Amino acid sequence: MRSAVRETYGPGDLGGQPIFGGGFINFGYWRAVDLDRPLGEAERIRSQEDLYRHVLGAAGPRPGAKVLEVGCGLGMGCAVMLREYGSAAVTGMDIHPQQLSRARAAHAELLRGEPERLRLVQGAAERMPFEDGEFDVVISVEAAQHFPDLGAFAAQTARVLRPGGRAAVASFFTVDDAPDRPGHLARLLETFDSGLDIARPVTALTDAFTAAGLTHVSATSIGPHVWPAWDRWLARWWTPDTWPRNFLRAYQEGILDYYVVTADRPR
Template identity: 30%
Template sequence: MDAQHEIQVESDAVEIKTCCATAYQSDIARLLLGDSFHPGGLKLTEHLGTLLHLGPQQRVLDVAAGQGRSAIALAQRFGCQVLGIEYGTEAVKKATETATEVGVTHLVTFQQGDAERLPVSDGTFDAVICECAFCTFPDKATAASEFLRVLKPGGQVGLSDLTRTGDVPAALQGLLAWIACIADAQPVSSYTRYLTEAGLTVDLIEGHDEALREMVQQIRGKLLVAELLIGLKKLDLPGSLDFEQAKALAKAAATAIQMSKFGYVVIIASKMN
């Protein structure tokens, strides 16, 4: 790979990360996705915490923490200490404000950072969670290696993400689809390969396709409300988002999900003692 190509690859990766962060910090994302930006909502987050056997005194790293709802929910439910790492600075600010409002700052903190260069020391966390975000990381192998690096021996990764069977349809490709976690959704076997090649052992795989179907149907309904608010100029769109493309993407995604081309999975993997 020549130097010019390396610069272009890095530039593309930064664009993807920045556009994802901007979109998920926006008002329209909060309207369409609610408090929890992933299928299954906080109920599935708490299920993930149960699978990881979280409890008081444990340290958890939430990678791509968004506006902090999952990190806060885990701290409230299990009494664990959670550090949320998020690429978007506005999301970090909002997450910190929410933690203060609900009184969990003694358990939960948030920090700006990159999943591919986690700003934490080696071997310092009992668990790492990453919900509906791994598929958006440009360098998934590096992110998986970072999960391993920051875990204590015997620590676990709890990953939930969009999956696909076969190729991604042309209508579901491009930057907007990447932001929506669709364009680079992986087969289950690819997620497990990233984890195992990083040095982790996959312990459990659970399918949660119904949670994805429900979320997409909810989004399609909320798009009607969003269109009305945009027409009334009560809702602003991030610069990278074309609303007509977003509606077409949601329709194409719903069709693909009904045809079982996409699903949702929870994977638990562990680091050797």
């Protein structure tokens, strides 16, 4: 585990910060939120739940599907899948033991009462501790920007998907592979400067999925429904001259965008 990830999601407890809410840790998908009204915690939580709903809509899990979330954090997305999508079983995997400890505490009742429906497992995106073809759907929501090896993640995703299964990944990437992108983002955004987030083009993931044998690989920008409202939410704590507000700047300057990437395992 890289040191920036260990600190941010361990002692730093990113999910406990007020910019997030409800145990989720993502920027949010704000399309259904009324942005003409003041934003409160309810709207913030709705945006984070809606990002999961959007990703699951792209993944298309059928009732009774076995779903894996890579980088599950506190497991709140797993709960959405069980509650709203009729998943037979959901596995949340995270590399960080402290995150998993928090997740187990948050979902203790479900883990005791219906252990066959939810399990929480420690593992890395590049070395998944699962059987071949174990899952119908693999998703990852705002975690891939931390994965050090997208090629290994793609290969593992292809391996654990059953034939006919589908993957859907939401994360932020550079819009192209121009060599100055990493340096530019490091100057704009502390998370890239510290190494918490890794600057790579979205094609790094789509090409990795294709190389792993997945088909119908597609990347769709959802930036218009992420960045402006996320910046508006950040304005509660930070002024425009502070680094967190530079996410919107990076998007407006055509450097960074938010994507949903989907791929299928052939039958």
